[in-house]
Amino acid sequence: MIFLRKILFPFAVLYGCITRFRNFLFDVGILKSYSFDMPVIAVGNLSVGGTGKTPQIEYLIRLLSDKHKIATLSRGYKRQSKGFVLADTTSTAITIGDEPFQFYKKFPDIIVAVDADRKNGIEQLISLNESPDIILLDDAFQHRKVKAGFYILLTAYDDLFCDDFILPTGNLRESRSGAKRANMIIVTKCPKKISELAQDKIRRRIGVDKPLFFSVITYEDYVYSSNEAIKVSEIKNVNKLLLAGIAKPKSFFAYLQNENDVILTFSDHHHFTEEDILHIKKQAKNNIIITTEKDYVRLKGSILERQLFYLPIKTSFISGGDNFDKTILNYVGTSTRNS
Template identity: 75%
Template sequence: MILLRKILFPFAVLYGWIAQFRNFLYDKGFLKSYSFDLPIIAVGNLSVGGTGKTPQIEYLIRLLSANYKIATLSRGYKRKSEGFVLADDTSTAAILGDEPYQFYKKFPNIQVAVDADRKNGIEQLLSLPNKPNIILLDDAFQHRKVKAGFYILLTSYDDLFCDDYILPTGNLRESRSGAKRADCIIVTKCPKAITDFEQNEIKEKLDSTVPLFFSCIEYDDCIFSSNESKKVNEIKDLYKLLIAGIAKPKSFFDFLKNQNDISLTFPDHHHFTASDILTIKNIAKDSLIITTEKDYVRLKDCIPINQLFYLPIKTSFISNKTTFDSIISDYLKITI
């Protein structure tokens, strides 16, 4: 795979030129970016997948939903619907996509919508009788057709954008210079014990002029099904089947796994087939099955409820949480 990526380097150069030319057209006004008369916060990355966008959106929902009417707007990756869809009681993961459906189930007091055309999605949300006064755009850093008021750029600790290359040689969707559009940068999935020295080294590598933060993933101390919960420390030594269809599942497996467990890895946003379900049931038999929160919304109707559990995660700032919260608060005070 590494050799193939090196062979494809000329295509990476071409891809980079195309992405850079597109950004030039937006920057100079040849392609129009649309602004809206309400705060729009975009969370995204320069690379493909696995930087923790979902827990960061959930962090913002928890931070803001007590005082504002929040709507999330996502593309709805791999959903089986088209156009604008506003989540309601009839929605499923297949209709919304797994991550928006997760938002809808976890946060019933917010509006959750999907639309590949973010401009149209925002216009649809603003036409609602109970329209939001803040919109959170999920995975929209490259969606230049809409000009958000505040951009949060995520980069993973173990795969910093400054060390990466353009697709297909690397994982970058656009050149590293795209980071200049960010209003703040968060280095995600850091070790909890990251030192000040290492943080300063990363700051120097990223060479950014905007506020820089470091966060980590925290796992819940319980796993959950649709009707019960169990303490992680009580099931850690039990035989279980662990399932993950996410971009970077290693930390999920490491948190739960003992030497006798079996782990099954599927592609990110995987739609589980009847054959997949049969394989899972045959391997697990009567044992506990634990999956990620994102995969649970696609598996919950296929596995017995007393057997299938998920492990929630959330993002946590290693330091300067108050500073980050204040930056968001100050932006909202100016725009509302």
């Protein structure tokens, strides 16, 4: 795979030129960006997947939803529907995508919508009878047709964008210089005890003059089914099947695993077929199955449900969390036009 990526280097150079030219056209106004008279916060990355966008969106929902009507707008990756779709009681992970469906089930007081055309999606949300006060754009850093009022760029601790290269040689969707569009950068999935020295080294390597924060993924002390909660400490040494269909499941497995567990991995956003589910059932036998929250919304309702549990995660800041909150609240409080 590494060799293949190296020989595709000329295509990476070509792709980089195309994305730079596209960004230039937006920067000089030849291609038009649209702004809106309300706070719009975009959370995204430069690389392909695995930076923790979903828990970061959930952090913002918790921060803002007490005083504001929140809407999330996602593309709805791998959904089997087209155009603008507003989540309702008939929605499933298949119709709106796993992450939006997770938002909808977890936060019943917010508006959840999907649309690959973010401009159209925002216009549809604004036209609702009960329109939102704030729109959170999920994975929209490269969606230049909309100019968000505030951009949060995520980069994973073990896969920093400054050390990466353009697709297909690397994992970057665009040049590293795209980070300059961000209002702030968050280094996600850090070790819990990352030192100040290590943080300073990362600041110098990233080299972008933007506020920089460091966050960590934290796991809850319980796993949950549709009607039960069990302490993680009680199931650590129990034989079980651990299942993940996310970009980087290593830490999820490490948190729960014992040497006798069965481990099954699938691709990110994997659509579980009937054959997959029968295979999982056979591998699990009568043991419990623990999966990620994102996978759970796709597997709930299947024949696995009686033995199926999920482990919720959250993102929290190693330091400077109060400054992050104040920055976001200040933007929301003072924003009248995203320009």
